[in-house]
Structures are given as structure tokens and as C-alpha cells.
Amino acid sequence: MTLRADPADAPPAPTRIRRFSRAxxxxxxxxxxxxxVCVLTAAFLYVPELARLVGRRELVVRVHEWAGLALPVPVLAGLASRAFRADLGHLNRFGPHDRRWLRAALRRDKRAESRPAGKFNAGQKVYAAWIAGATLVMLGTGLLMWFTHLTPIMWRTSATFVHDWLALTIGIVLAGHIGMALGDPEARRGMRTGSVSPDWADREHPLWRR
Incomplete structure (x- = not known):
């Protein structure tokens, strides 16, 4: 005779799933x-209407420079965390499901079954790669603009051109990133508290949930 397990003996389903560590x-x-800080100070430096509100432009320049130099520090410090290193590995890998996700996004197909995703979807992976590369370019061109006596004038002029236009592009991309976050309260809760609901994980990141 086969004994059936009593449903009451089954472990309770988790009410929240851990997604991000404290680090x-x-x-x-x-x-x-x-x-x-970098985007805000850049706006005060380049938008005339905002620049007129600043009494100490030199101070804004210094805050912008030091915030830019400090930008890679949190990521470098985060490498001490095993969970952070593991997530960098997830962000750095593209699989067949990511290509499927991107094709669905281009078709504006919002069905969950058309957008399979692991811990990070393909859009998040593309954003992370782009913003990391853009940050390195901004840091390099910013240093060329800061230490003007070390490089030829053509280098400084080119660095200024790239820095200014890339800054505008970063502002637009960040606005899109923030807009996406505002449209997903559970994703924001996951970043704020470190855990998400099982229903959200099943819907948005089914491969990770499995």
C-alpha cells in the first residue's frame, strides 16, 4: 500500500526569496x-539656467571631479563579496534565452513566456555592460581634461567632445533605467530589502526561480 504524504507535513512555501545581499x-x-552627484553637478556646469544659480562654480567642478574619481570604488570594494562576484558572473554571460528575450523586446512582445530570464534579464545585462564601459570612458576622458598639461591640445579637445556627448547619453540612459525601476515596485523592493516575492520571481525571472 502506497502512503500519501499529508499536505500538512509539507514545508511552508517561502513568503519572500532572497535576491541581493547587503553588500x-x-x-x-x-x-x-x-x-x-556626477549628473547633477554636470547639469549645473553645462545648463546656463542652472549655472546662474551656482555661486561657487569652482566648488561644483571639484565635487564633480572627485565624485567621478570615486565612482569605481564601490564596485572594486564589492569584489570582496562572494555574492557580488557571482552576480557579476551572471551579468557577464549571455545565453540562448537572452537572445530570445531581446527578440521579444524588439517585437514589443510582453508575454512572460516570450521573455525567459535568469537572475538578470537580457536588458539588464546590456545596460550593465554599457554603463560599465561608459563609466570607464568618462573616467579616462575626465582625467585628460583635468590634467591638461600632460597631453597635447588635440587630445584634450577630443576628450572634451567625447566626455560631453557621452555625459548627455548617460543622462538619457539613466532616466530610462529609473523609469523602468519606477514601473516595477517589487524590483525596487528587492533592491531595498534584498528579497522579492515568489510570484514576481516566477513571472519576471523564471529561470532563476527554478
């Missing part, structure tokens, strides 16, 4: 703060 949330918050 990962610290890296995200600190990086977001420094990036926000």
Missing part, C-alpha cells in the same frame, strides 16, 4: 549616489 545593495546605493 550588493550597498554597492548599488553608493554607485547610484555618486552617479547622481
Amino acid at each position: 550588493e545593495r550597498w554597492v548599488h546605493r553608493t554607485t547610484a549616489l555618486l552617479m547622481g
Whole structure:
């Protein structure tokens, strides 16, 4: 005779699923703060209407420079966290499901079954790769603009051109990133508290949930 398990003996389903460690949330918050300072100070330096509101332009320049130099520090410090290193590995790998996700996004197909995703979807992976590369370019061109006596004038002129236009592009991409976050309260809760609901994980990141 086969004995059936009593449903009452089954372990309770988790009410929340751990998604991010404390170290990962610290890296995200600190990086977001420094990036926000860079974007805000850049706006005060380049938008005439905002520049007129600043009494000490030299101070704004110094804050912008030091915030830019500090931008890679949280990520470098986060490498001490095993969870953070593991997530960098997830972000750095593209699989067949990611290509499927991107094709669905281009078709504006929002069905969950058309957008399979692991811990990070393909859009998040593309954003992470782009913003990491853009940050390195901004850091390099910013240093060329800061230490003007070390490089030829053509280098400084080219660095200024790239720095200014890439800064505008970063501002637009960040606005899109923030807009996506505002449209997903559970994703924001996961970054704020470190855990998400099982229903959200099953819907948005089914491969990770499995």
C-alpha cells in the first residue's frame, strides 16, 4: 500500500526569496549616489539656467571631479563579496534565452513566456555592460581634461567632445533605467530589502526561480 504524504507535513512555501545581499545593495546605493552627484553637478556646469544659480562654480567642478574619481570604488570594494562576484558572473554571460528575450523586446512582445530570464534579464545585462564601459570612458576622458598639461591640445579637445556627448547619453540612459525601476515596485523592493516575492520571481525571472 502506497502512503500519501499529508499536505500538512509539507514545508511552508517561502513568503519572500532572497535576491541581493547587503553588500550588493550597498554597492548599488553608493554607485547610484555618486552617479547622481556626477549628473547633477554636470547639469549645473553645462545648463546656463542652472549655472546662474551656482555661486561657487569652482566648488561644483571639484565635487564633480572627485565624485567621478570615486565612482569605481564601490564596485572594486564589492569584489570582496562572494555574492557580488557571482552576480557579476551572471551579468557577464549571455545565453540562448537572452537572445530570445531581446527578440521579444524588439517585437514589443510582453508575454512572460516570450521573455525567459535568469537572475538578470537580457536588458539588464546590456545596460550593465554599457554603463560599465561608459563609466570607464568618462573616467579616462575626465582625467585628460583635468590634467591638461600632460597631453597635447588635440587630445584634450577630443576628450572634451567625447566626455560631453557621452555625459548627455548617460543622462538619457539613466532616466530610462529609473523609469523602468519606477514601473516595477517589487524590483525596487528587492533592491531595498534584498528579497522579492515568489510570484514576481516566477513571472519576471523564471529561470532563476527554478
